[in-house]
Structures are given as C-alpha cells and as structure tokens.
Amino acid sequence: MNKVIPAIILSAQTMALGVVRALGQQGVPLVVVHYNSCDIAQRSRYATQALLAPDPQQDEEGFVAQIMQLAPKWSGGVIMPVSDETLLVTARHKERLSRHFRVACPDYATACQVVDKRMTYPLAATQGVRIPHTLIPHSLADLQSFCDEDLFPCLLKPAQSHLFHACFGTKMFFVETPAQLLDGYNRVAKAGLEVMIQEYIPGGDKEGANYNCYAIKGKTLVEFTADHVRNAPPCFGSPRVVRSRQINELLEPGRRLIQALNYSGYACIEFKRDIRDNEYTLMEINGRHNLSTALAVNCGINFPWLEYKHQAYGELPQAQIFKSGVYWIDLARDIGYSLKHYRDEPYALRDYLKPYREAHVWAICSGRDPLPFMQRIGHLAGELLRGKVRPEVKSNAVIDPLLALPHYTNK
16 A cells, blocks of 8 residues: 555544444544534544534535545545435435545435335345334324234334434433324424334343444455443443343344345444344344444454445455454443432442443543543533533433433343
C-alpha cells in the first residue's frame, strides 16, 4: 500500500468513535462528518478534519452536497456511514457518490431490507430464522383484532428504529393492556411513524446477543459474537455493557440471513434468547458498525480496518480467532443507569463490578484520546444545567415520560 487512501466517516456518535479510533490507530487520514449536538467523534485526535453538515433526516440534499464538496481534496476516499440515517442516505445516493469516492454500503434496496423491519422479518421467515409474532397495523380495526387475541404483554416497535428513537428517545414501548396499546398507537400515529405490534420475548438484558460479520456477496468471511450484560435503559435499551463470547447457535441463522440478502460489507445481527425454550429469536439487522465496535477490535478483529482495506485496496478479509470473556463498558451510561435502577435490576454488587475487574475496553474514555469523553461529559453537564434531563418517575415501573407506557422490569 503505497498511497494511504483516506476514509470519510458519516456520523460522530459512539458507534462512529469506535470506527474512527480503529482506523486512526492504523494511520488512516480521516474526515469525520458530524451533524448532531451529541456528537463526539469529531473531537478525536484521529480526526484529520471535522466537517459540520446538515442533519440528513432534515436536509438530505444538503447533507449529500456537503459530502460532495470534499471531492476535490478527498477524492477516492472510502465513505463509511455509521448510523441508520446516514446508511439510508448514502445508499440512496450511492451512484452519485461513487463517481468521486469508494462507498462502503449496500445498495439502496438491501439497505431498506436491513433498516425497515417490515421487510426484515418476512425475509428472515423465508430462511427459517426464528422471528417474533408480528402484526403491522394499518387501522384501529387491526388493533382491535390484535387485542381480541389477548397476546399481552407485547411490544409497540418502530418499523425504522432511528426515526422512532429520534422522536421518542427510546427503542420501543412495552404494552400490557389494550388501553395502553391504543394510547401508544395514537401518539405514534400523530408523529407520522410506522409501527409494529410484536410478541414480547421474555428474558432480561443478558439474553441479548450479537452476530457480527464481514461478508462479500452473501458469503461470510469473518465472524464475531458477543452477548449483552446490561442495557440502558434495562431490558429495552441499547447495551451499556457487552461481553465477547463464542455463541455457536448464532452462526447458522446469521449466515442464512447474510446469504439471503446477498450482503456485502459489515453487519451486526441482534438476537434474543427466549427463556421459555432457550432458542434465539431475531431482533434486528444493522447494516453499519455497531455500538460496541471497540470490543471486537480489542479482541483481535478490527472490522473497520478489514472493511477499509477491502474497499480501498481490494484485500479480502481472512477468518480470525477472537478473545472471549472481554467486556465493553460505556462508563457514563453504566454508572448512571446502575445507580438509577439498582433496585429494579437483578444484580448483586459483585455483578455490577465484575466487568470492571475482568479484561475490558472502554466505549469512550481513553487516556490517549480524551477529548470525546470530555465532550460527552460536558454535554451531559449542560443538559443538567438546562434541566433537560428526563426526571425520574416515582413508580414501580420504568416509565417513558413521552408515552407513559410501563416498561418491563426484572424484580
């Protein structure tokens, strides 16, 4: 490799920071495109250039135009979208962007199959991959039909998670009664979002698991598995602690999905183990680098580097062995949610401390790259001072203040 080809990272939150560090430590020149007030990766020491762009969900054309302005200096660079919104925008404009850059994302049709669960679940079912019982309501009559089946408790889940989370600040809602379902559906409908009513798969945070891979035309070349330890918020949030572990039960369903999609690139497929029969059920597919990217890197599989070398120089990734039993910890979220929910979560003090005593890697804080963590702490402090942090709800249930539907808690 004579010339070091740059990479252009789209998004700058925790997922992107893992990618920035994984590539920056290999000496790759990096442009970090940021657009959110919570962004932190643009402050990394490894960011050669930070570029502020319009939010792609609010000004898609402006976002793409900003990237195109990089062409004179960064032509030939590898574009890597690291959020659902940038994945969809990049895939939709892939042909246009490919005139000047190497674009590391699937085509638009495949990106939609990955991001939109209304398309993901039917595909999985055709491949014999276990999915939750799901209803896509189109009217109040559909809601009533579901209520008549008496399948409560259930989940009210978005078709596209990133849009739902941007609006309500959570991934889904746990529903116990027909009245709660109707109230939640009406509120989400007013926001103009599409939702699904889905079977609740019982089990706590530790039943969640990830199948990570790099594939070319449907053939997986590199694989990495991990299980969730604690989520934020508990049970229905994204991971705050993850552990690397060889989970053989995920390999076959993960490979079948990748093959069915004829997928090329990195993907993270999330499953949940059903405690009723110990079988894994598909939750979602992520067609971009995931929250705990640094975990695989620390365990010996640098997915961003593998993807970069493949896109930039045509080097095919080789299967690798990874270290098991290593923890990934999002320090600020783990401490915050542990203090807030220690009465609800089924953990003893030794359980909370175990990841810190074992081999681990931090999500954000780093002595060699301290500014992203400082940026995050500064943002949290500003939110507190402005009174924008959501208040604690005095109830036995964990309540989302925007929707007021009780979430499941482990007692």
